Amino acid sequence: MSDKAGTNPALVTELRELIDGARQRAAVAVNAELTMLYWQLGSRIHREILGQQRAEYGEKIVSALARQLTAEYGRGFSAKNLHHMIRFAEVFPEEETVSALRRDLSWTHLKMLIYLDDSLKRDFYIELSRLEDWSSRQLQERIQSMLFERSAISKKPEETIRHELATLRRGGEASPALLLKDPYLLDFLGLNDRYLERDLEDAILREIEQFLLELGAGFTFVARQRRIQIDDEDFYIDLLFYNRKLKRLVAIDLKLGRFKAEYKGQMELYLRWLARHEQEAGENPPLGIILCAGKQREQIELLELDKSGIHVAEYLTVLPPRETLQAKLHQSIVAARARLQGGQDESRD
Numbered sequence: 001m002s003d004k005a006g007t008n009p010a011l012v013t014e015l016r017e018l019i020d021g022a023r024q025r026a027a028v029a030v031n032a033e034l035t036m037l038y039w040q041l042g043s044r045i046h047r048e049i050l051g052q053q054r055a056e057y058g059e060k061i062v063s064a065l066a067r068q069l070t071a072e073y074g075r076g077f078s079a080k081n082l083h084h085m086i087r088f089a090e091v092f093p094e095e096e097t098v099s100a101l102r103r104d105l106s107w108t109h110l111k112m113l114i115y116l117d118d119s120l121k122r123d124f125y126i127e128l129s130r131l132e133d134w135s136s137r138q139l140q141e142r143i144q145s146m147l148f149e150r151s152a153i154s155k156k157p158e159e160t161i162r163h164e165l166a167t168l169r170r171g172g173e174a175s176p177a178l179l180l181k182d183p184y185l186l187d188f189l190g191l192n193d194r195y196l197e198r199d200l201e202d203a204i205l206r207e208i209e210q211f212l213l214e215l216g217a218g219f220t221f222v223a224r225q226r227r228i229q230i231d232d233e234d235f236y237i238d239l240l241f242y243n244r245k246l247k248r249l250v251a252i253d254l255k256l257g258r259f260k261a262e263y264k265g266q267m268e269l270y271l272r273w274l275a276r277h278e279q280e281a282g283e284n285p286p287l288g289i290i291l292c293a294g295k296q297r298e299q300i301e302l303l304e305l306d307k308s309g310i311h312v313a314e315y316l317t318v319l320p321p322r323e324t325l326q327a328k329l330h331q332s333i334v335a336a337r338a339r340l341q342g343g344q345d346e347s348r349d
Contacts, residue, residue, distance in 0.1 A: 035102040035110065039092070042085030049086075062086075087114045091122075105129060108136040112143065120161055121148045127168045128178070131245070132217040145185060149329035152180040152311065155336035174245050176287055179216045182313035184291060186214065191317045200254050200317075201225075201238060218245035226251075228273050237270050248284040249274050255292040259312050263290050264303050267310050291315045301339070 045065065049058040062082050069077035091114045092098050101110065109129060116122040125148065129139055148154055153161055156177060164175055188210045189203040204211045205224060212219050219241050226237040239252040251270050255263065267288040274286040288310040295312050305312060319325065 031106050032102040035107050036098060038085045038107060039088055039095070039098045041082070042087070042089035043093075045082065046086050046089045084111055084114070101126070106136060109134075109139055112136070112139055116143070120158060123165050124148045124151070124153070124161070127165050128217075131168060131174060146326060146329055147181070149326070149333060150181045150183060150185075151178065152182060153177040154333050155182075155340075157337055157340055173247075174217075176246055176311070179218070179243070179245060180289070180311045180313070181214075181216070182311075184214055184313055184315045185319060186211070186315045186317050187319045188214075189317055193318075195256075197238075197254050197256055200256070204239065204254075215241070218243045219250070220244065222249070228270065228277075230269070230273060235269065235273075243287075246284060246287065247282070249278060249286040250289060251286060252289045252291060255290060257293055259290065259292045259295040259299065261299055261303060263292075263312075264305060264308065264310060268308050271309055285309055287311065289313060297335075 045062065048061060062079050066077060066079035066082055069082075075081075088098075088110060092101070105113075105126070113122050113125060116125065125139065125143065128134070128142070128147075132138075134142065153164060153175070156164075164178060168174055168178070186204075188207055189200070191199065191203055195203075201224065208221055212221065220243075222240040222242055223237070224239060226240045228235050228237065237251045238254045241250040241252065242248070243250050251267065251274060253263065253267055253270075267290055271286045271288050279286060286309065288308075290310060290312045292312065292314060295314060300312055320328075
């Protein structure tokens with residue numbers, strides 16, 4: 001059917017898709033070219049400054065170049081932007097690396113990444129940006145929420161983290177440690193100091209979109225209070241999800257207080273039932289997340305929960321000051337890596 005002017009709506013839709021697709025590809029191509037140009041400019045200016053070995057000369061030449069280039073080409077070549085380009089070349093000195101980055105990340109992404117001092121953290125955000133196709137705004141939000149410091153992988157030895165990120169870079173599958181977090185930030189639920197487990201569950205379902213974003217890439221909601229029957233007895237999984245990236249079901253158990261050792265057996269029961277009755281061909285074994293208000297390190301270590309596919313994490317419904325959270329996360333990372341290193345040293349002895 002056509003409109004009054006005689007045009008076919010289906011034809012118009014098809015033409016719009018062609019135009020939008022071409023524009024998007026053109027924008028990606030322009031971004032890639034500009035990103036390489038910025039690296040080349042930054043690299044050349046950096047070499048010039050290094051050759052003089054004088055900091056004051058560096059500032060003078062950047063200012064002079066900015067005035068001249070801005071007069072000829074516009075605001076994109078201000079002193080501030082030239083400093084971004086120099087930093088870009090310093091952080092990524094290899095042209096081959098830049099050539100790979102520009103295919104997936106915009107210049108706006110890269111400007112944020114080059115000011116992360118920790119190369120391991122920077123590589124984490126690069127690979128997760130690629131994996132989850134983050135916009136520059138999403139990347140900024142993830143960095144501000146200290147996603148790397150909250151990720152399970154951050155507690156692993158540096159060698160392990162580099163290996164996992166390299167696997168992801170080569171197109172391999174993401175490991176659970178890359179996507180799982182501790183703690184989970186649930187301040188968006190709007191809960192006060194006193195609430196029941198049912199209140200927590202209700203709040204999560206009301207804000208399911210935000211909760212899925214906090215869980216991370218690939219999570220899809222499956223069920224609430226999923227009933228399973230074992231030996232004529234009913235059990236209920238608080239929340240059940242599926243993760244496309246991990247290719248597995250994820251059962252979540254919500255607890256108000258501190259983690260208790262008996263929670264392990266309960267979750268193991270859920271996971272084994274899911275593996276027997278719900279896991280499909282080609283899927284990985286189900287994973288369990290126990291979300292609790294607190295946990296004790298030694299209990300979790302002795303229970304060896306990782307071997308059972310269980311991740312225990314705290315959740316925060318009220319956020320502490322950023323500096324407090326940052327210090328706590330840094331301390332937990334240092335302590336976890338030290339324990340792992342100590343365990344490796346003992347095994348070698």
